[in-house]
Structure formats: structure tokens, C-alpha cells
Amino acid sequence: MARLPQRARRxxxxxxxxxxxxxxxxxxxxxxxxxxxxxATLGHEPGWAGVGQVVLLLVLMWWMxxxxxxxxxxxxxxxxxxxxxxxxxxxxxxxxxxxxPHAFTTDxxxxxxxxxxxxxxxxxxxxxxxxxxxxxxVVRLAMFNGLAGVLVLVGALLQxxxxxxxxxAAVLVETVLPPLATATVLRGIDTGSAFTLRPxxxxxxxxxxxxxxxxxxxxxxxxGLSSGAERIGTAQIGFAAVSLTLAAALFWAYFGTGExxxxxxxxxxxxxxxxxxxxxxxxxxxxxxxxxxxxxxxSGLHHALEHPTHHLDLAWAAQLAAGTAGFWVxxxxxxxxxxxxxxxxxxGGGVLLAAAVPVGTAVSGLVELVLLVAGSVAILLADRxx
Numbered sequence: 576m577a578r579l580p581q582r583a584r585r586x587x588x589x590x591x592x593x594x595x596x597x598x599x600x601x602x603x604x605x606x607x608x609x610x611x612x613x614x615a616t617l618g619h620e621p622g623w624a625g626v627g628q629v630v631l632l633l634v635l636m637w638w639m640x641x642x643x644x645x646x647x648x649x650x651x652x653x654x655x656x657x658x659x660x661x662x663x664x665x666x667x668x669x670x671x672x673x674x675x676p677h678a679f680t681t682d683x684x685x686x687x688x689x690x691x692x693x694x695x696x697x698x699x700x701x702x703x704x705x706x707x708x709x710x711x712x713v714v715r716l717a718m719f720n721g722l723a724g725v726l727v728l729v730g731a732l733l734q735x736x737x738x739x740x741x742x743x744a745a746v747l748v749e750t751v752l753p754p755l756a757t758a759t760v761l762r763g764i765d766t767g768s769a770f771t772l773r774p775x776x777x778x779x780x781x782x783x784x785x786x787x788x789x790x791x792x793x794x795x796x797x798x799g800l801s802s803g804a805e806r807i808g809t810a811q812i813g814f815a816a817v818s819l820t821l822a823a824a825l826f827w828a829y830f831g832t833g834e835x836x837x838x839x840x841x842x843x844x845x846x847x848x849x850x851x852x853x854x855x856x857x858x859x860x861x862x863x864x865x866x867x868x869x870x871x872x873x874s875g876l877h878h879a880l881e882h883p884t885h886h887l888d889l890a891w892a893a894q895l896a897a898g899t900a901g902f903w904v905x906x907x908x909x910x911x912x913x914x915x916x917x918x919x920x921x922x923g924g925g926v927l928l929a930a931a932v933p934v935g936t937a938v939s940g941l942v943e944l945v946l947l948v949a950g951s952v953a954i955l956l957a958d959r960x961x
Contacts, residue, residue: 931943
């Protein structure tokens with residue numbers, strides 16, 4: 576009787592591709608629910624207050640997502656205890672996402688509690704599970720993130736304007752204060768070398784997350800139409816097709832032009848002390864701009880899809896154009912962060928795309944969308960020939 580071939584010994588069924596595990600991908604899927612909730616919230620509150628809420632919530636949550644991406648880079652979830660920690664962190668993320676529509680009012684304590692869970696798990700894992708980190712780094716992390724967590728909780732307890740004040744202060748504590756604070760005292764307790772990234776894992780993790788965000792945004796637009804009372808006609812089908820083309824152009828602008836590969840090479844070539852600033856500027860700040868662009872564009876598309884040939888209200892036309900423009904600006908900032916200087920086409924093209932707002936208000940959402948797609952393709956072609 577013939578023997579069946581033996582399975583290769585080194586197969587890792589928990590790895591998606593490269594070095595990202597399926598549990599990390601599951602974590603990202605839960606986080607992407609945040610993007611869906613932010614898009615819906617912006618749709619209900621299109622004014623400046625709604626815009627401010629969406630920006631503030633995304634920055635707060637994206638900072639902690641980035642913290643987990645760095646964490647699993649230093650402590651891959653390959654042991655039962657690490658998997659349990661990561662699942663608990665997912666619970667906190669899910670609580671925050673559920674609370675997003677009323678995070679500044681009735682569900683502010685739910686949001687704050689979820690934030691504290693995410694924060695506590697993150698800090699505990701760094702203290703007990705992470706490798707390639709110094710004592711000083713962990714102390715600084717716990718200090719600033721802990722202070723941000725207190726501010727988020729205090730704002731939720733006080734409510735009203737205090738929510739805005741405390742939560743903006745929390746963002747500043749996490750993003751602005753650490754580089755400005757002196758580390759003289761903390762350097763004395765450093766017991767290890769500087770934190771070093773695994774570039775392949777870090778770049779792949781964020782790339783997979785971006786794919787999910789783009790796909791989820793398209794799905795959310797389609798679900799909104801199919802669940803509505805309006806009959807789906809040829810105008811809606813055509814608009815949906817052009818919307819998908821726009822998403823494909825934005826996808827290609829990152830993956831089709833080798834941005835991920837260039838970022839990996841930049842991180843590999845950087846000295847240890849430069850890896851953290853490069854990773855933070857590119858996959859932290861620049862990616863946040865790109866994600867905000869997706870949220871705004873998806874919200875504008877959702878409202879334009881119902882009546883594609885009608886004039887758009889100023890709020891929806893502005894969201895659609897500003898979102899698309901913002902994504903291109905984020906891509907330009909990403910290139911700058913990894914040391915590339917060929918950003919003029921993307922930066923200038925993105926700014927020009929924002930001028931499409933009057934087309935949506937004066938003509939129709941469909942014409943504005945076609946113009947944004949044509950402009951995005953033109954940026955891609957010009958960037959390629961530059």
C-alpha cells in the first residue's frame with residue numbers, strides 16, 4: 576500500500592503570509608469595525624462637530640492599534656498566554672468601536688472602559704512578554720499611555736466640554752509629549768539595547784490592514800444601498816462601479832507602486848535608533864491621514880450613491896473630494912517619512928482633487944466621482960513618468 580506523503584514539518588498554519596499570524600489578522604478585522612463605525616457617525620453628523628469627533632476618535636484608537644502592531648512585532652502571539660492577552664485586547668477594541676456613535680454622550684464611559692482595557696493589556700504584555708525592548712522604553716510607554724488613559728476616563732466622568740478637553744489632551748500626551756520630554760532620568764534604568772523592528776512583519780501587518788479597510792469601506796457602501804428603500808437602477812449600478820474603480824486606484828497607489836517594498840527596504844537599511852522614528856512617521860502619522868481619507872470618501876460615496884445624478888449637499892461633496900485628496904496627501908507624507916523625495920506629483924495632485932467639490936454641488940455626485948477617478952489615474956500616470 577502506497578504511503579501518503581508526509582506534511583512538511585515547518586508549515587505554520589497560523590501564519591497568513593510572511594510572518595503575520597491569523598490571530599493578528601483577526602485582531603485587525605475587529606479594529607476595522609472602527610472604520611465602519613466612524614464612517615456611519617460622520618454620515619449622521621456631517622458638520623464640523625462630527626468631523627472633529629471622527630478625527631479625535633480615530634487618532635485615539637489608531638494610536639493604540641499602532642501600539643499593538645509594535646507589540647506583536649516584539650512579541651508574536653505564538654504562545655497561549657500571548658494569544659489570550661491579544662483576545663482580551665480585542666474585547667477592549669470592540670467595546671470602543673461599539674461606543675463610537677455616542678462616544679461623546681451616552682456611551683462615553685463604555686468607550687473609556689474599552690480604552691483602559693486596551694491600554695492595560697498593551698502595557699502588561701510589554702512588561703511580561705515583549706523582547707528586544709529596554710526597561711526605559713517600557714517605563715516611558717507605561718507613563719505616557721497611562722496618563723492618556725486617566726485623561727480619557729476623567730473626560731468621560733465629567734462629560735460635556737470636558738470630554739473634548741481631556742481627550743484632546745490625551746492625544747497630545749501620547750503623540751507630542753514623549754518626543755519633547757527629557758529621558759535623562761529614564762536612561763539610567765535602561766538595561767537593554769534600543770528596540771529593533773522586524774521590518775517584513777511590520778510592513779506586511781499594516782498592508783493587510785489597509786487592504787481590509789479599503790474592502791470594508793466598499794462593502795459598507797454597497798450594504799447601505801441594498802438595505803435602503805430606493806430601487807436599484809442603472810444610475811446606482813454605474814455609480815457603484817465607478818466607486819469600485821476609485822477604490823482600486825487608491826489600492827494601486829500603495830500596493831501597485833511598491834510603497835510597501837520601499838518602506839521595508841528603508842526600515843532594513845536604517846540604523847536601530849532611526850527605525851522607531853521612521854516607523855512612527857510612516858505607518859503611524861501618514862497612515863492616519865490615509866485612513867481619515869478613506870473614512871471621509873466612504874461617507875461621501877454612501878450619500879451620493881442613493882441619488883447619483885442629483886446635486887450633492889456641500890457636506891457630502893466636500894467629504895468625497897476631501898477624502899480622496901487626503902488619501903493622496905497621506906501617500907505623499909508616507910514617501911517623505913521613508914526617505915523618498917518624489918512626492919510633488921502626489922502632494923500637488925491631492926490638493927487639486929479637493930477642488931472637485933463645486934462639481935458635486937453644481938452638477939452631480941456621479942460627475943464629481945468620475946472626475947476624482949480620472950484625477951487619481953492621472954496622478955498615477957504622472958507619478959510613473961516623473
